[in-house]
Amino acid sequence: MTVASTVLWGVAHIAAERRKSGVALMAAYVLMLAGVLTMFTAFSVNLLSLAVQPRWMTVLTVALVVIALAWITVIVWSFLLVRPPRSDLVGRALTTTLTIALCALVLAPTAYATRLAYVSRDVVNTLFSPGDSTAPVLAHDPWNGAERVNFLLLGGDSAPGRPGVRTDSMTVASVAVDSGATVLFGLPRNLERVPLPKGPARDRFPWGFAGTGADTPGLLNEIYQYGEDHPEVVPGVPKGRRGAELIKETIGGILGIPVHFHAMVDMKGFAEIVDAMGGVRVSIKEPIVYGKYREGVLPAGTRKLSGQEALWYGRSRTDSDDYVRMGRQKCLLNAVAKQADPITVLNSFERLAAATKRAISTDLPQDLLPAAIDLSQRVKDARIRSLNFVPPLVNTASPDWHFIRRTVREALREQDRPRRALAGPRGPSAGHDAPVSLDATCR
Incomplete structure (x- = not known):
């Protein structure tokens, strides 16, 4: 149930008869995936442009950390609902280890992505001066009419x-x-x-x-x-x-x-x-x-x-x-x-x-x-x-x-x-x- 809840939020909650919580978590999970897929499909052309803007890299870093913390919270919460009884020491040890591994599995790519965002922001700030252009930059035409x-x-x-x-x-x-x-x-x-x-x-x-x-x-x-x-x-x-x-x-x-x-x-x-x-x-x-x-x-x-x-x-x-x-x-x-x-x-x-x-x-x-x-x-x-x-x-x-x-x-x-x-x-x-x-x- 804990593994299933890692893949689809709310499975363990429904199994533990926490239906309202389970359905709410599933809905949140689907909305999050839809947002991510939309970003990487409909807005894929703009992703590289966002990657060279320090402000957006900061927003991305915060968003990744929030999602990772929410995901880990769901994993731990699911485990607490369906964990083996105290008398099953071996079962508790194995499932606790599994839960920790699942949390690490979620945290590792987030930490890597956060590191990339930090490095990207550092490169941009090191190489490129802010507001250094000699002419105003227009949103609709950043090259100011130049062919x-x-x-x-x-x-x-x-x-x-x-x-x-x-x-x-x-x-x-x-x-x-x-x-x-x-x-x-x-x-x-x-x-x-x-x-x-x-x-x-x-x-x-x-x-x-x-x-x-x-x-x-x-x-x-x-x-x-x-x-x-x-x-x-x-x-x-x-x-x-x-x-x-x-x-x-x-x-x-x-x-x-x-x-x-x-x-x-x-x-x-x-x-x-x-x-x-x-x-x-x-x-x-x-x-x-x-x-x-x-x-x-x-x-x-x-x-x-x-x-x-x-x-x-x-x-x-x-x-x-x-x-x-x-x-x-x-x-x-x-x-x-x-x-x-x-x-x-x-x-x-x-x-x-x-x-x-x-x-x-x-x-x-x-x-x-x-x-x-x-x-x-x-x-x-x-x-x-x-x-x-x-x-x-x-x-x-x-x-x-x-x-x-x-x-x-x-x-x-x-x-x-x-x-x-x-x-x-x-x-x-x-x-x-x-x-x-x-x-x-x-x-």
Whole structure:
């Protein structure tokens, strides 16, 4: 009877002729199950959005604790109604043990879910600043009318022999709000004479960023650290955010599109994230030598890479160059995005959370997280294309900035063409060059 009451509240009460109590418990149990099933079916799309809102995670934690305590109360109450008589010592011992085990069976998943809720809330509060957006967030349109949202993805690397952080990987992901269709624009680290944003930065380098000496020859990957080290070129921005703000405005100017948010991943931390996922599967076209001293080779073919192998897959320049490496980095980003499914994330949640806190920094505010989660689900189901501004398309020593901006416009127009064709013409396109060709990312 106690086991049956654990599965369906009220069974033991009815057996003990407590009919009113039994029926009331059954009704409460059915209503609770109906509520849970409704949440996981009708509102399943919104569950991930709720998971990144600390307030809702607190509500969920309290609700889980209340349900668990109610369930345990029903189990103990049922046992007390139907337990063996005092004279049956063996029966009492066995059924008491069984009751304790049933209570633990109910409590264990609740404790696990509560732990996940706590970890999730901690990650959100650590990575994302509350109320940090520069424009008001509207409930009906969190992106404030924007057709595309542009995210700057930075891979930061540091070495014992040089000061600061170099952003050796720089990619802007331009995401269509309605469809999730994405274009990745890759910029090489060695672009020279990069025009800086108007204001103090442009005043200091009117002919493009030139560095500060022999150790900083004036490449694009030095601008992040330069902004951190020179607050006067990014006035009014606090320490820790100056470099990101300067590189966002700089790359936005290069591409001719606004960069709304950024996320920077520490290269070593990226390896931890891949390991927490259980590895990432990629297709390797040609063998890749990895390791500082050529310790190994990643053979050609489709295979699952560990975090360290994925790191070298994205970083290795042995027998290749920066531009081949940039192409592999796009493949790696695409593979991680596609393979980070909910089951994988849930199974490794705590390891992923710990690695994420150590490896990632971003300026995406908390109040936009639900919209970002919703957008990410569209990205997973949409085509991701890429365009790298590397030789021979551009001359890194003397880039044609007008050409780059024009090419970006064409790339976005080509990505949007099927969608716009369905919506009907929006006006003449005279004066534009022929559409650029976008590379499909790796599978």
